[in-house]
Amino acid sequence: MPSPTKDMLLDWYRQMVLIREFEETCHQLYQQKRITGVYLHLYSGHEASGVGSMAALRKSDHVITAYRDHGIALILGMDANAVMAEMMGKKTGSSGGKGGSMHLASAAHNFWGGYAIVGGHLPLAAGIALEARYRGKDDVTMTYVGDGATNNGYFHESLNMSAIWDLPVIWIIENNGYGMGTEVSRASGQTELHRKAKAYGIKSFGRVDAQDALAVYKVASKAVEYARDNGPAVIEHVTYRYRGHGVSDKQYDARDDMSAELRQWMDEREPIKILRDHILGKHGDIGDALAEHDEAAKKIVAQAVEFAEASDLPRGRDDLLGNTYVGSQRVYKTPASIGAGID
Amino acid sequence: MAVRNVAMREAIRRALREEMLRDESVFVMGEEVAYWQGTHRVTRGFLEEFGERRVRDTPISEMAIGGVAVGAAMAGLRPVAEFMTINFAFLALDAIVNHAAKVRYFFDGMFKAPLVYRAASGWGNQATASHSHAPEPIFAHFPGIYVGCPSNAMDAYGMLKTAIRDDNPVLFSESIALYPKPGPLPDDDDQDDLLVPIGKGDIKREGNDVTLVAYSRGVDWALQAARALARDGVEAEVVDLRWLRPLDMALVYDSFKKTNRCVIVEESLPMYSFGSEIAALLQENMFDYMDAPIRRVAAEDVPLPYSKEIELLALPNAQKVVDAVKEIL
Ligand SMILES: Cc1ncc(C[n+]2csc(CCOP(=O)(O)OP(=O)(O)O)c2C)c(N)n1
Ligand SMILES: [Mg+2]
Numbered sequence: 001m002p003s004p005t006k007d008m009l010l011d012w013y014r015q016m017v018l019i020r021e022f023e024e025t026c027h028q029l030y031q032q033k034r035i036t037g038v039y040l041h042l043y044s045g046h047e048a049s050g051v052g053s054m055a056a057l058r059k060s061d062h063v064i065t066a067y068r069d070h071g072i073a074l075i076l077g078m079d080a081n082a083v084m085a086e087m088m089g090k091k092t093g094s095s096g097g098k099g100g101s102m103h104l105a106s107a108a109h110n111f112w113g114g115y116a117i118v119g120g121h122l123p124l125a126a127g128i129a130l131e132a133r134y135r136g137k138d139d140v141t142m143t144y145v146g147d148g149a150t151n152n153g154y155f156h157e158s159l160n161m162s163a164i165w166d167l168p169v170i171w172i173i174e175n176n177g178y179g180m181g182t183e184v185s186r187a188s189g190q191t192e193l194h195r196k197a198k199a200y201g202i203k204s205f206g207r208v209d210a211q212d213a214l215a216v217y218k219v220a221s222k223a224v225e226y227a228r229d230n231g232p233a234v235i236e237h238v239t240y241r242y243r244g245h246g247v248s249d250k251q252y253d254a255r256d257d258m259s260a261e262l263r264q265w266m267d268e269r270e271p272i273k274i275l276r277d278h279i280l281g282k283h284g285d286i287g288d289a290l291a292e293h294d295e296a297a298k299k300i301v302a303q304a305v306e307f308a309e310a311s312d313l314p315r316g317r318d319d320l321l322g323n324t325y326v327g328s329q330r331v332y333k334t335p336a337s338i339g340a341g342i343d
Numbered sequence: 344m345a346v347r348n349v350a351m352r353e354a355i356r357r358a359l360r361e362e363m364l365r366d367e368s369v370f371v372m373g374e375e376v377a378y379w380q381g382t383h384r385v386t387r388g389f390l391e392e393f394g395e396r397r398v399r400d401t402p403i404s405e406m407a408i409g410g411v412a413v414g415a416a417m418a419g420l421r422p423v424a425e426f427m428t429i430n431f432a433f434l435a436l437d438a439i440v441n442h443a444a445k446v447r448y449f450f451d452g453m454f455k456a457p458l459v460y461r462a463a464s465g466w467g468n469q470a471t472a473s474h475s476h477a478p479e480p481i482f483a484h485f486p487g488i489y490v491g492c493p494s495n496a497m498d499a500y501g502m503l504k505t506a507i508r509d510d511n512p513v514l515f516s517e518s519i520a521l522y523p524k525p526g527p528l529p530d531d532d533d534q535d536d537l538l539v540p541i542g543k544g545d546i547k548r549e550g551n552d553v554t555l556v557a558y559s560r561g562v563d564w565a566l567q568a569a570r571a572l573a574r575d576g577v578e579a580e581v582v583d584l585r586w587l588r589p590l591d592m593a594l595v596y597d598s599f600k601k602t603n604r605c606v607i608v609e610e611s612l613p614m615y616s617f618g619s620e621i622a623a624l625l626q627e628n629m630f631d632y633m634d635a636p637i638r639r640v641a642a643e644d645v646p647l648p649y650s651k652e653i654e655l656l657a658l659p660n661a662q663k664v665v666d667a668v669k670e671i672l
Contacts, residue, residue, distance in 0.1 A: 036651060037469030089469065089650030100471050100649030116473045117430070118403045151402030153434070179403055181379030187402040313652050320653040321645050339614055339644060 004055070004217060006283045012055060012213050013279060014293045016047040016272050019071040021297040022080060023243070025305065026070070026087060026101075030247050034309070035087045038248045039116070040101045043071030045242035048271035049174055050075050050144070052216025053237070056224045057142055062110045062132075064125045065144040067102035067246075068174075069114025072144065076109040084304035090311035097314045098323075118146070118179075119154030122171075126158045129167035129232075138228040140168040148179020150196060151187050159232065163200040166231030170223050171202075173236045174210070180245045194236035202232045210237030211269040214278060240265040318342065348525040354496035355461075355517060356385050358503040359423060361532055363393055366421060369507055370397040373408060373425030373461075382427045383463050383522055409435025409460070413442045413512075416458040421507060429462035429516060430474050432482075443512040444487030457510045459503070464492075464516045465560060465610060466647055466658055475647035477560070477610035480617050482514045483587035489513045489541055490587040494562035496526030498585055501539035509541055518560045518610075544591030546598070550578030553668050554598040554605045556621050558584045561608040561659070564640075568608075568664035577672065587617065592624055599625060603634035606667045610659060613641040635671035640664050 004012075023042040029035040043050065050071045054063065065072045073083050078094060086093030087101055095103050105113030112128055115121035125143035132139045149155055150173055162169045173193045177183060185191050197204035205223045209215050216237065223233040242262065276290060314320070324341035325331075331340045349357075363369045370393075375382050377390040377400040389398045401408050405426065412424035426432040432439065439460065446454045466475045483490040491506055491513055493499035499517065506513035529537070539545075547562055548569050555565040562583045569579040580598045584591055599605055605625060607618040618639030625637055643657040 037471075037649065039470065039474070089648075095649075097650035097653075098472075098648040100469060102471055103649070116471060117434075120473075148403045151404050153404065153406045180382075181375050182400055182402070186378075186400060314648070314650050315652055317656070320643065320648065320656050324645055341645075 004214065006286070008055065009275070009279050009283070010286070010289055010293070012051045013272070013275055013290060014296070015051045015075050016213070016275060017293050018080070018297040018300060019043055019047045019050075019074050020272060021301045022070060022074060022083070022304075025301050027243055029087070029305070036089075037100060039067065039246055040087070041068040041246040042241070042243040043068055045240045045265065045271070046174060046176065046210075047071060048213035048216055048275065049172070049210040049237040049239045052210070052213035053170075053172055053220035053235070054142060055217050056220035057140070060110065060137070060139045061224075062112060062128050062139060062141040064112040064121050064128065064141065065114050066118065066121060066146060066149065067114050067116050068146070069102065069104045072114070073104040073106065073111060076106065076111050078104065078106045078109060078111065080300050080304040081307040084301070085308040085311050088308045088311070089313060090308055091314045091319070092307070092311040119149045119152035122149070122154045122158035123161070125169050126162045126167050129162065129169045130165065133165065133167055138168065140170055140224055140227045142170050142172065144172050144174055146179060147173060147175040147177070147184050147193055148182065148187060150193055159197070159200045159202060159234075162232040163202050168227040169232045170220070170227050171197075171232060171234045173234065174239055175236055176239045176241045178241070178245070192236070194234050197234035202234050203230070205233055205235045207236040207238060210239040211271040211274055213271065213275050240269070242266065345530040346527045347530055349496050349528045350523050350525055351493070351496045351499050351517070352383055352385050352522040354500040354526070354528050355503055356387065357528070357532075358500045359385065359507075360389070360392070362504055362507045363389075363397065365533070367397075368419065369421040369423060370399065371423045371425060372399040372401055372412070374401055374403055374427045376400060376425050381425075383517075383519065385461070385517075386425070405431045405434035406438060409438030410442060412458045412460065413438060413446065413456050416456040416512070417446060417454045422458045423507060424458065424460050426460060426462040428474060428519070429464040429478060430476050432460065432462050433478075439482065439488065439514065440485050444485045447511070448487055455510050456512045458512050459506045460512070460514045462514065462516055463519045463522070465519045466642065467520055467654070469649050469651060469654060470647075471649045472646035477518075479514070479516045479559070479587050480611060480615070480620070487512070489589065490516065491541070491585065492516045492518075492559040492587060493585060494518075494521065494547070494557075494559050494583050495524065496528050497537060498539060498545070498583075500528055500534070501537040502585065505538050505541055513541075516559065520560050521563070539585065542586050542589035542591055544582060544584040544586070544594040546580065546594065547583045548579065548581040550580040551601055552578045552604070553672070554580050554582060554595065554602045555608055555664065555668075556582045556584065556595055556605060557608040558587060558617065560610045564659055564661045564664050565608045567661035568668065571661060571665050572668055577668065579668065590620075592628075595621065595625070596629055599629050600632050603632050604671050606638045606640060606664060606671070608640045608659065608664055611642060613639060613644050616641055638667040638671055640667050
C-alpha cells in the first residue's frame with residue numbers, strides 16, 4: 001500500500017470538513033424546523049471512519065450503510081444539493097423526497113443506500129457481494145455497521161453466510177461506544193467487537209483508532225486487498241458520535257457524564273484536527289489549501305440549503321404512488337383490480 | 344376520589360408499575376427500557392424503583408426479545424417485553440406467531456405463555472416507510488394470541504392490567520400519536536374496577552345514523568368526524584373495538600341494527616385489513632339490516648413516504664371519514 005500523497009490527504013481533508021459543515025448545518029436546520037421529522041442521525045465525529053476507509057476503494061466497488069448515512073453519501077461524491085434536498089423531503093432530493101435522511105442512495109456511485117432497520121442492510125451487503133463473486137468480478141462491498149447492530153440476528157447470519165461463500169465484504173464495525181443509550185459493555189458479551197469475526201472463521205483486521213484517517217486508511221487498504229481475492233474481512237473502527245444518537249432523543253445525551261465524555265473526545269481525538277496536524281507536519285508548504293477547503297465547504301453547504309429550500313415538495317397522488325412497483329403497466333388489470341400501483 | 348387528566352403514556356406507565364408492585368413475577372425487558380428510561384418514557388423511573396433484575400435492557404436483538412419472553416413465560420414468569428416500535432416486531436414475527444401463539448396448542452395445553460408484548464405503533468411525523476406501520480391486523484391474524492389496541496388513557500390502563508394478568512400471550516399496541524393525549528384517570532392506585540375484559544369493545548359516542556367502527560388512533564378520527572357530521576345533523580355512533588382479537592362483534596351488530604350503515608376506520612393499509620374483516624362479518628351476519636354499501640377508510644395502498652405533504656395524503660384523517668359517511672347516507 002503506497003502511503004497517501006499530499007493530494008490524497010488534502011482531498012480527505014476536503015471531504016471531512018464538508019461532512020462536518022453539512023452535518024452541523026443539518027443540526028441547526030432541524031432546530032429551526034427547516035428540516036422536520038423525527039430521525040436525523042449525524043456523522044459528526046465519525047468523519048475519519050468513512051473517509052479513511054473509503055479511500056481504499058476503487059470506483060467499481062460497492063458501499064452500503066445504515067441510517068447514519070449523510071457522510072458516506074458525501075464521501076462518494078453525491079451532490080450536496082440533492083442530499084440536502086432529500087433532508088427537506090424535496091422532489092429534487094436524491095430519493096425524490098420519499099426516503100429522507102435515513103435513505104440516501106446513488107446507483108451511479110454504487111452506493112446501495114442507507115437503511116433504517118438496524119442490521120437490515122447486512123444481508124443486502126452479502127447479496128451485493130454475491131453478485132460480484134457470481135460473475136467473477138473482484139469488486140468488494142464496503143459495509144458499515146454499528147456496534148449495537150452486531151448483536152442482532154441479521155449480523156450473525158450475514159457474516160456467517162459471507163464466510164461460507166467467500167463473499168468479498170468488508171464488514172466495518174463503527175464502534176461509537178453506544179447503540180442509542182446502551183454502551184457496548186451492556187449490550188455485547190464480546191466487547192472487542194472485531195473478535196466476533198472469529199466465530200464465523202472470518203479474518204479480522206483488528207481494532208483501529210478511527211479518529212485518525214491515516215490509520216483507518218492503512219488497515220482498510222489491507223482488508224480490501226485481502227477481500228478482493230479471498231473473502232470477507234472485519235475491521236472495528238473506534239469512534240464517537242458528536243451529536244448523540246439522533247435528534248429524536250436528547251435526554252440521555254444531555255447528561256453531565258455524557259457531555260464530559262464528549263468534550264474529552266473533541267479535545268483529544270478530533271478527527272479533522274488530527275488530519276490537519278498530520279498534513280501540516282508532513283507538508284508544511286501547502287499554503288492556504290486547508291483554509292480554501294474550509295471556505296469551499298461553507299459555500300457548498302450554503303448553496304445546498306438554498307437549492308433545497310427553493311425546490312418543490314412532491315405533491316399529489318402521482319408523486320405519492322409512483323415507484324411502488326416496477327412496470328406495473330404490464331400487470332393484468334381489470335377495471336376493478338387493485339393493489340398493482342400506478343404506471 | 345380525584346380524577347385527573349393524564350397522558351396515555353402515563354396511564355400505561357401507571358398500569359405497568361402497579362402490576363409490577365402487585366406481582367413480582369412481572370418484569371419488563373426491551374431496548375432502552377432501563378437506563379434510557381424508555382424510548383417513549385413509559386418505563387421512566389422503573390430502573391430506579393425496581394432495579395436491574397426486573398427492568399432489563401436488551402441488546403438490539405428482537406428475535407431474542409420475542410422468544411426469550413416466551414421461554415420465561417412458559418417457565419413461570421410474566422414478561423412484559425417491549426418492542427421499541429412495532430416495526431421491529433417484524434424481526435420477531437416467528438417467535439410471536441410460531442411460539443408465543445402456539446406452545447399452548449401444539450403441546451395440547453401442557454404449557455402456557457402469559458406474556459405481553461408492548462409495541463409503539465403508527466404512522467406519521469416523517470418516520471419513513473420502514474418505521475411507519477400500524478400492522479396490528481397482521482398479529483391478529485393468528486389464533487393463540489390476543490391483540491389489544493387502546494384509544495385513550497383510561498382504556499390503556501385497564502387493558503394493559505388485564506393483559507398482564509391474563510394467562511395468554513397478548514400483543515399490546517400503543518399508538519405513538521396517542522401517547523401524549525390526555526384523558527381522565529382516577530388518582531388512586533390499583534383501580535381494579537377499571538380492568539377491561541379481554542375482547543370487550545366500547546361505544547365511545549352514541550348515534551342513530553351511521554356506525555363508525557374503529558380502534559386505537561382510528562377512534563380519534565372517528566370521533567372528530569362524528570363531531571363534524573353532527574354539525575350537519577348526522578349522528579354517528581362510534582364503536583371502539585379496543586381488541587382486534589377477540590373481536591366484540593356483538594357490539595358492532597347491535598349498533599348496525601340501529602343505523603344500518605357502517606364506515607370502518609383504521610390507520611393501517613387497506614388490503615387484507617381490519618376493515619376487510621369487519622365488512623365481511625357484517626355482510627355475512629347483518630345482510631338484512633344493510634341499507635348501503637359498507638365503506639372503509641384506511642391508509643393509501645403505498646409504503647409511507649418521508650416528504651410531509653404526500654405523507655399526509657397517504658394517511659387517513661377525519662375528513663376522509665366524513666366524506667365516506669356522506670357517500671353512503
Ligand atoms: C431492528 C431495529 N431495532 C431497533 C431500532 C431502533 N434503533 C435505531 S438506531 C438504534 C441503535 C443502533 O446502534 P448502533 O448499531 O451502534 O449504530 P449507531 O446509531 O451508534 O451508529 C436503535 C436501537 C431499529 N431501527 N431497528
Ligand atoms: Mg453505535
